[in-house]
Amino acid sequence: MMRPLRGDDRPLRSPSVAWQTIDGETVLLRLKERELLGLNAVGRQVWELADGKCSIDRIVERVVAEHRVPAGVARADVLRFIEELTAIGAFDLGTDGPVPAGEKP
Amino acid sequence: MITATRLDQLHRRAYEKCIPINVTFEITLRCNLRCVHCYNFDRDLPYLPGRSREEELTDAEILRVLVEVRAEGCLFLSFTGGAALLHPGLEGFIRHASQAGMAVTVKSNGSLLVPATIDRIAAAGASAVDVSLYGSEAETHDSFVKVPGAFQRTIDGALRARAAGLRVRFSLLILRRNVDQIASMIELAARMGIPWSADPQITARYDGTRSSLDDRVDRESLDRLFRGPLRQLLPHLDEARTSVQCSCARSVCGISAFGEVYPCIGAPMPSGSLRRHSFHDVWCDSPALQWIRNLRLEDFPACRTCEHMAHCRRSSGVVYSNTGMYNGPEKFGEDWTCMEAEVFHRIHDEAPAIGGGPPLQGTASKETCG
Ligand code: SF4
Numbered sequence: 001m002m003r004p005l006r007g008d009d010r011p012l013r014s015p016s017v018a019w020q021t022i023d024g025e026t027v028l029l030r031l032k033e034r035e036l037l038g039l040n041a042v043g044r045q046v047w048e049l050a051d052g053k054c055s056i057d058r059i060v061e062r063v064v065a066e067h068r069v070p071a072g073v074a075r076a077d078v079l080r081f082i083e084e085l086t087a088i089g090a091f092d093l094g095t096d097g098p099v100p101a102g103e104k105p
Numbered sequence: 106m107i108t109a110t111r112l113d114q115l116h117r118r119a120y121e122k123c124i125p126i127n128v129t130f131e132i133t134l135r136c137n138l139r140c141v142h143c144y145n146f147d148r149d150l151p152y153l154p155g156r157s158r159e160e161e162l163t164d165a166e167i168l169r170v171l172v173e174v175r176a177e178g179c180l181f182l183s184f185t186g187g188a189a190l191l192h193p194g195l196e197g198f199i200r201h202a203s204q205a206g207m208a209v210t211v212k213s214n215g216s217l218l219v220p221a222t223i224d225r226i227a228a229a230g231a232s233a234v235d236v237s238l239y240g241s242e243a244e245t246h247d248s249f250v251k252v253p254g255a256f257q258r259t260i261d262g263a264l265r266a267r268a269a270g271l272r273v274r275f276s277l278l279i280l281r282r283n284v285d286q287i288a289s290m291i292e293l294a295a296r297m298g299i300p301w302s303a304d305p306q307i308t309a310r311y312d313g314t315r316s317s318l319d320d321r322v323d324r325e326s327l328d329r330l331f332r333g334p335l336r337q338l339l340p341h342l343d344e345a346r347t348s349v350q351c352s353c354a355r356s357v358c359g360i361s362a363f364g365e366v367y368p369c370i371g372a373p374m375p376s377g378s379l380r381r382h383s384f385h386d387v388w389c390d391s392p393a394l395q396w397i398r399n400l401r402l403e404d405f406p407a408c409r410t411c412e413h414m415a416h417c418r419r420s421s422g423v424v425y426s427n428t429g430m431y432n433g434p435e436k437f438g439e440d441w442t443c444m445e446a447e448v449f450h451r452i453h454d455e456a457p458a459i460g461g462g463p464p465l466q467g468t469a470s471k472e473t474c475g
């Protein structure tokens with residue numbers, strides 16, 4: 001079972017997924033399963049931020065700033081999204097190691 | 106935030122919006138085999154006449170093109186050749202492409218899939234390998250590629266690649282000399298647990314020579330194959346068909362070893378040089394690509410009134426390579442495709458429900474690659 005997510009987790013897009021934004025929609029392709037998933041605008045933003053350097057807290061802040069949603073709602077949505085994608089192997093989670101210079105954890 | 110979506114819908118959207126989600130990149134013409142049907146050039150010659158290896162794109166140019174095709178919408182990227190595995194920079198290209206988010210396939214003749222190479226390309230992020238197979242036994246396959254031992258290396262390589270977690274698929278090329286082995290090739294693939302596709306369409310070469318066509322299967326064999334072992338590949342009958350267009354220049358694109366953009370790797374129509382222009386500029390502004398995108402059924406002189414259209418799986422790439430006319434043939438029967446359509450028509454007439462193959466409007470497949 002997956003451990004609960006923490007605000008300082010830094011999700012990283014897994015190499016088991018290819019992706020592209022096509023005609024305004026971001027799609028993820030699970031390479032082994034040949035399964036295609038579509039993301040809405042918030043999902044797309046989280047996916048793009050998930051570079052293994054940006055913490056969940058920071059991702060939530062960015063979502064709030066860009067989509068003007070209440071912080072509580074944004075956090076719940078972002079956590080659910082990251083949980084779902086982590087469960088299918090599309091995200092790897094990391095908390096260890098130094099946060100790269102200039103990056104807010 | 107997540108919705109299920111379908112690959113066929115994605116391809117359709119890319120087709121309609123002209124987004125090159127499928128790019129096949131020929132990164133070198135060098136090869137370790139000398140296949141009789143090779144479409145690059147007559148492999149008894151040292152290289153493509155009039156060109157030299159030194160003219161092939163440099164590593165830096167290839168990396169730049171990868172950035173550009175990605176920005177233009179590429180999702181599915183295939184490296185081909187020649188033998189792509191012979192390119193010393195391949196691992197770096199795969200890593201770059203997969204980190205950028207592309208699904209990377211390496212097309213291979215299989216004989217270079219040795220353990221160290223497989224480990225390197227898998228670690229770099231390749232997800233799939235397409236392996237060409239020309240016979241169910243060494244004698245046939247090796248006589249085809251003119252290198253002894255190639256068959257066993259191909260079989261071993263395919264198994265190893267699969268064991269390393271890569272998706273492996275066999276491309277079975279059907280020619281006169283292996284036509285009696287198709288059933289056993291399919292059995293071999295099934296025993297190995299490897300999915301396969303098969304194609305009897307071959308083309309004239311880039312260098313203009315046509316001896317590659319000498320070995321094409323005849324009408325009688327084709328009829329026998331599609332009533333027998335290839336029955337499941339018989340295309341769906343499409344009586345409502347109103348177009349013979351491929352995905353060329355819309356959702357599909359090819360790039361030559363010299364940086365020339367093609368509407369499809371199977372349709373080597375020079376459409377703009379990536380040495381002189383960005384991929385974006387060629388893709389959007391090339392008169393050749395725009396001409397293709399605007400073709401209508403009435404622009405295909407033989408096809409527009411053809412009684413076999415509902416049964417034909419015409420590929421513009423094949424027709425272009427064989428007749429020099431992208432919207433050919435000029436007259437019915439000038440390309441082998443027409444004979445194939447007649448065969449399919451007869452089989453459909455006898456049993457219209459038969460046909461589980463792909464829809465008729467497909468991409469121009471290239472019969473093989475290293
Ligand atoms: S059979 Fe020949 S003429 Fe008829 S649609 Fe096919 S390619 Fe065109």
Ligand code: SF4
Binds near residue numbers: 137142144145187473
């Ligand atoms: S393996 Fe491919 S590139 Fe090499 S000779 Fe054969 S057909 Fe040509």
